[in-house]
Amino acid sequence: MIIFPNAKINLGLHVLRKRNDGFHDIETCMYPIPLKEALEIIPSKSFSFSHSGISIPGDSDNNLIVKAYQLLAEDFPELPTVAIHLHKSIPIGAGLGGGSADAAFTLSLLNQLFSLGLTTKQLENYASQLGSDCPFFIQNNPQMAEGRGEKLAPLHLDLSGNWLCMIHPGIHIGTKEAYGGIQPKLSGKNLRTILSDQSTWKSQLINDFEKGIFNSHPEIATVKEKLYEAGAWYAAMSGSGSAVFGLFKDCPTAMDLPENYFVFTEKLP
Numbered sequence: 615m616i617i618f619p620n621a622k623i624n625l626g627l628h629v630l631r632k633r634n635d636g637f638h639d640i641e642t643c644m645y646p647i648p649l650k651e652a653l654e655i656i657p658s659k660s661f662s663f664s665h666s667g668i669s670i671p672g673d674s675d676n677n678l679i680v681k682a683y684q685l686l687a688e689d690f691p692e693l694p695t696v697a698i699h700l701h702k703s704i705p706i707g708a709g710l711g712g713g714s715a716d717a718a719f720t721l722s723l724l725n726q727l728f729s730l731g732l733t734t735k736q737l738e739n740y741a742s743q744l745g746s747d748c749p750f751f752i753q754n755n756p757q758m759a760e761g762r763g764e765k766l767a768p769l770h771l772d773l774s775g776n777w778l779c780m781i782h783p784g785i786h787i788g789t790k791e792a793y794g795g796i797q798p799k800l801s802g803k804n805l806r807t808i809l810s811d812q813s814t815w816k817s818q819l820i821n822d823f824e825k826g827i828f829n830s831h832p833e834i835a836t837v838k839e840k841l842y843e844a845g846a847w848y849a850a851m852s853g854s855g856s857a858v859f860g861l862f863k864d865c866p867t868a869m870d871l872p873e874n875y876f877v878f879t880e881k882l883p
């Protein structure tokens with residue numbers, strides 16, 4: 615069976631405090647976007663994992679998809695062996711959660727294919743062992759995320775009909791390094807309150823990673839400026855970067871960008 619793991623964007627991201635376990639408590643809204651890759655899982659005589667498309671750094675044994683399979687195999691010894699293929703299309707080190715989506719979709723598909731009977735809550739618990747962003751992709755609808763990102767709460771936020779323009783300037787930013795460069799601070803205004811009034815987003819909806827990352831990589835700040843110049847009513851960096859997105863009422867006009875930049879433009883469903 616083939617499924618299509620999608621990316622996410624963060625709408626506001628407050629890094630509140632550093633914890634004793636090395637992670638940070640955050641507050642963010644995660645919103646699914648229709649930038650997708652393809653993941654196929656079929657029963658097979660032996661386990662295999664292959665991938666094509668954008669190249670993935672690191673060993674296949676460390677791929678979150680393989681880890682997701684192994685995590686379930688530990689608790690379900692009778693889990694059949696499978697052949698898995700990923701066609702990677704979501705930029706890596708971009709703050710778009712592609713690897714996390716792959717892991718969560720693998721858990722959900724194995725649960726479905728082999729009737730493991732896992733509930734949404736149980737799948738989210740497995741996902742949280744694979745990464746802080748992973749649980750979000752089990753339900754994969756707009757949600758508030760707290761704790762290290764795994765504590766989820768529903769959020770009524772509908773951006774359908776808006777145009778999304780997502781630009782990745784090709785700079786790989788590691789999540790761990792991005793958190794290492796941030797000075798946590800308690801946020802002033804409640805994120806839910808800000809999100810409830812879109813006319814305040816441009817002045818108040820802030821991603822705490824932007825300041826430091828824009829300082830070290832001014833070209834990422836330039837992308838955000840270009841999105842506003844092109845008519846975005848809101849633009850921001852996603853997660854720990856380096857992807858930047860803009861939201862538009864109408865289809866945005868072409869922007870003057872370096873040729874190697876990855877651009878994804880689509881009307882939100």
Ligand SMILES: C[C@](O)(CO)[C@H](O)COP(=O)(O)OP(=O)(O)OC[C@H]1O[C@@H](n2ccc(N)nc2=O)[C@H](O)[C@@H]1O
Pocket residue numbers: 624627636637638639640642709711714744745746747748761762763789790793853854
């Ligand atoms: C920036 C975001 O994408 C916002 O949604 C996420 O917080 C990142 O989540 P993620 O990629 O799933 O991150 P993980 O794989 O869990 O953690 C990678 C590393 O990032 C740091 N990390 C991650 C999440 C968090 N709340 N605090 C952290 O300090 C830790 O050093 C951790 O070792």
Ligand SMILES: Nc1ncnc2c1ncn2[C@@H]1O[C@H](COP(=O)(O)OP(=O)(O)OP(=O)(O)O)[C@@H](O)[C@H]1O
Pocket residue numbers: 670671672676677678679705706707708709710711712713714715716717747787788789790853855
């Ligand atoms: N299926 C996968 N797709 C992409 N990267 C993966 C995958 N499995 C493991 N990884 C590892 O995760 C690293 C990318 O994670 P990183 O946090 O830097 O970027 P990201 O694209 O913002 O993803 P996320 O938001 O999911 O953390 C890669 O260097 C790669 O080694």
